[in-house]
Amino acid sequence: MQAYEFINNLIPPLKLSDKTGKALSWMEEIRINNLPVVDNGVFVGLVNGDLIFDLNNPETLISELTLENSGCWVFADQHIYDVLRVSSEHHSNLVAILDRNSTYLGVVTMEDSISAFAESLSIQSHGSVMILSMNMNEYSLAEISRIIESENGKVLSSFISTDPLDNNKIKLTLKIDKPELRHIKATLERFGYRILDQYQQVEEASSEEERIGNLLRFLDI
Template identity: 45%
Template sequence: MTIDLINDMIPPLKITDDATKALIWMEELRLHALPVIKDKKFLGFLTEEMIMDHNTVDAKAGDFLLKGENCFVFEYQHTYEAVKKATDFDFECVVILNDDNEYLGVVVLSDALSIFSQSASIQSEGGVIVLSLNQSDYSLSEISRLIESNEAQVMGSSLNIDKNEPTKFRLTLKINKIDLTHVIATLERFGYKVVAKYQEVKSISNEKERLDMLMRYLDA
């Protein structure tokens, strides 16, 4: 869960903190934006660019028109959701809230990616299949059984609402086979709609490649 990856070294700014303090913290932490809070409520991010454009270091964090007030996830959500939210807003980190919408901390994108880099489902060679299916038809155990009948295994999965058809799911599966021909044929024979497929034949060597692979899972 996201709460397990909170970086305690990154403090939030209070609305009374001035821009000078914000710039010093950003330089020390090597970040270009910091969250701003008031009474444990997250208000948005103050960015280095905003301070430079404002052209005064005496301004308080609360004086700025903050950005990314929706760049947050809840503590119980999966780390995938945190990564997706950070990339959607093009921030280096995402805020974590509790059920009372109170600020808990931030997860840094690079920290999350370091976890994914150790994941077998990301690192291993194989193929990726994306299925579109009715929500009532979703059964990962049944789909896995069909895949295993072709001497293949599901190494990882991601389930999202289909952006084109909100009544349906999109299920992304990482499979430990590069040749997906027989697996796809079996799935289609049992009525599953395959909307995309990819082959991954090289190891992932840098952060951008890991992010690209992860976003392929989340956005497929």
């Protein structure tokens, strides 16, 4: 499971000579808020869509912008787990992939990284996984844990990722120690939380639900 195997070819790199109007058009087309920037085959960072919106000038060159996360990359032969680690360290949904000569090859998204783990892990897990969507200012793990504990459940681990379709929202993934989530789901919804998905424990060890549960336990998050 080396990083280069999961390069997302739908996400193109920008050049320093490109204009912000082009960057924004690409972002809207593929529904993403960041794009990699490459200068003569060298990864130089990520450009953020919010910055472009704030500038409000489609003629501005990418070279005139302040780029982010120039260190957000891994070598192509590193394990996909390193992509997740670097993504988390830089709070970025994209990680650039370089060959051993530091030549840019492409990017891997955090979603693709997680999917790769979910497809490969098949060890028996305990508990279930629930994914919530909310605004960042609504996030309180203490409050959510209190609600879950009121239904005799416990949050074993949690993980936050940005929603690629809505930059104002986050996705909160919870590992809960209960094999069945019906009552917890109903209580969270009663308190106004939106549940995107849930993966309940089943007996078959190769199920998708258990693979995702094992992913979170493996990452210790």
